[in-house]
Amino acid sequence: MASVRRQPRRLESAVSICLLVLLLLIGLVIFMKQFDVDMSRFGIDTTPLNLPVQQIEAEIQEPVLEALTPDGFKKFSEVETYNTGNLYEKINGKAPLYIEAGFAKLFTQRFIHESDENLWMELFVFDMTAIRNAFSVYSVQKRADTRTLSFAGPGPCYRTSNGVHFVHGKYYVELIGSTESTVMDEAMIRIAEKFASQTAVDDEKITEFALFPEEDIIQDSFKLYLANAFGFEGFTDIFACRYNISDESITAFLSKYPDTQNAQTTAEKYCNFLIENDAVAKVANNAVLKNGNVKVLDFYGTTEIIFSTGPFVAGIHEAENQTAAEELAARLLAKLSKTAKIE
Amino acid sequence: MTEQTDNNLDRRQLLARAGKAGISIAAAGLISYRLYDKQGPGAGVNTESLVTLPDFRVPHKHGQTMSVVKGPDRKVTVNKALELLDGIERFVKPDETVVIKPNVAFASSPMLGATAHPELVAEVVRLCYKAGAEQVIVTDNPINDPSSCFTLSGIGKAADQAGARVVLPKEHLFRHTTLDGGKLIKNWPVFFGPFENVDKLIGISPVKHHARAGASMAMKNWYGLLGGRRNVFHQDINTIIAELAMMVKPTLVILDGTEVMMTNGPTGGSVSDLKRTNTLVVSTDMVSADSCGCTLLGLKVSDLPYLTKAEKAGAGATDYESLKPVFGTV
DSSP states (O other), X not given: OEEOOOOOOHHHHHHHHXXXXXXXXXXXXXXXXXXXXOXXXXXXXXXXXXXXXXXXXXGOOOOOOGGGOOTTEEEOSOOEEEETTTHHHHHGGGHHHHHXXXXXXXXXXXXXXXXXXTOEEEEEEEEOSXXXXXXXXXXXXXXXXXBOOOOSOOSOEEEETTEEEEEETTEEEEEEESSOOHHHHHHHHHHHHHHHHHSOOOOOXXXXXXXXXXXXXXXXXXXXXXSSGGGOTTOOSEEEEEEEETTEEEEEEEEEOSSHHHHHHHHHHHHHHHHHTTOEEEOOOSGGGOSTTEEEEEXXXXXXXXXXXXXXXXXXXXXXXXXXXXXXXXXXXXXXXXXHHHO | OEEOOSTTOOHXXXXXXXXXXXXXXXXXXXXXXHHOOTTOTTOOSOGGGOBOOOBOOOOOOTTOXXXXXXXXXXXXXXXXXXXXXXXXXXXXXXXXXXXXXXXXXXXXOGGXXXXXXXXXXXXXXXXXXXXXXXXXXXXXXXXXXXXXXXXXXXXXXXXXXXXXXXXXXXXXXXXXXXXXXXXXXXXXXXXXXGGTTOOEEEEEEEEEEETTTEEESTTGGGGGGBOSSGGGGGGGHHHHHXXXXXHOBOSEEEEEEEEEEOSSTTTOOSGGGEEEEEEEEEESOHXXXXXXXXXXXXXXXXXXXXXXXXXXXXXXXXXXXXXXXXXXXX
């Protein structure tokens, strides 16, 4: 009986081709993966940061920076764009501050005076994806020695002797001049005005500012710590602001949690954190604060006060004067308790 | 009658098929073996081609390890500080080639203190030539647009006018290195080219607050030598700075605390971030220089873990006062 080699069936050929294609795809993926350096072998955590707000980069619209060129100046560089992956190339060790606060993209451009090469400035537009994130990076970097600035933009703003800094919706914007000059000052303000008027943003508001008592408050002293406020990991979204009471500068803080239980637990944990770090409980002198929910602590000679009411955790941070600290804590407790009842 | 089955293979056909299958498996195995990278990602270089930065140190002189000079003018303070350590001639000999590595990390105005001051860099170049140096090279590896960084910081022009050769980073100037006993610097690209056939190395850095490290001073200045995706090291910033202090053995470091960036470092951006402290440190021990420099920022050695790590690794002493620094005022 003669044997004849069997021709492969059509199905067998199809399966073979599929398998070959699959193998090629696997090979391609392995090849591409080689270019993705795995830093975990160095013991470095490469887990993606859990950003407060994720935004698809492709959806981010690039603000038109070149159109902001002020009269008497010309562009000094092309627009540069950075994302979370390469922000460090521009701002090196400051990149984590932005990335951990929800940064999505940075757009920069330099402008130079048409007749004086010593006068140049750089515009930094940080897309922080939400106004809270933008305000956070603005507030924690705010300089102590600042000058007031008023322009058509609705957000918080200030200027230094060589720069302008402001929040416009989800954008945190910096204009940094090469030198101190009135020509530059005026040009930077013009850019700020143009940016604010030409860049549409959502009508978001930060409502927590209104939760602080108004009396004795130092205007524009608000800060927002998105995480690890006062060195405590559990403290997120902490708003702080300063007061001037009896010539003492006192910092009050608050944060709103999802529910009463969550707020109570966080307050207790923060209190324990302070005690673990050598804080010592002391007696409150102010009658309003003499309830079990308010903790007054001595922390290396300063007074810390912490309490929760409704969904709020609040208190006083590192006050030099206990009496003034307790007075402010009582006001804060009263206002937040009232708000909690309404809510 | 013919039968279309494989059931009646003869021995020859069976052996041929088995042979082909065996060869295929062996070839796949051989290719995989040849392509397998035992070093893992980031390496791609065999250990034989790894480089090590030379040791640029000069012999130790008791009581002349470090000088601290107070004064507002960098040119004057650096001259005085070197004079207190026996003069620039102790460090730079005739016909030598010297590399100066200033901090040129940002395309930032010199007024903002984010980079080494151009006047100071130029003065050190001039001093090296005065001591008889044949060539002085000024170099750094800013990741973002190096030419803009050298231009806008004023360092490129100042160095050029003082007669130095400015070397910008190019891909061919990078080689891989591994630090003995290092945890992070393993088979990592470093900016090695400018340091080949060089006799002496001088680091120049400002004193700055640093959001991640606490402070950026003489040791952190060597971060600029790292190539690749060096930002990953920010997650273990204390270890990488300590390892840089182990990897680089400079002739001396110059720490400029004439104006200190107290906040918002390392980029700053406002003169409001600066504080005039009128202090300049020159030292052959960079751990000591940084331990002294951190006091200008209101910090203690214990606030900067990389200092203790570097000391434990033998890179220098945190108790700088034990070195009996020479103080001066001009």
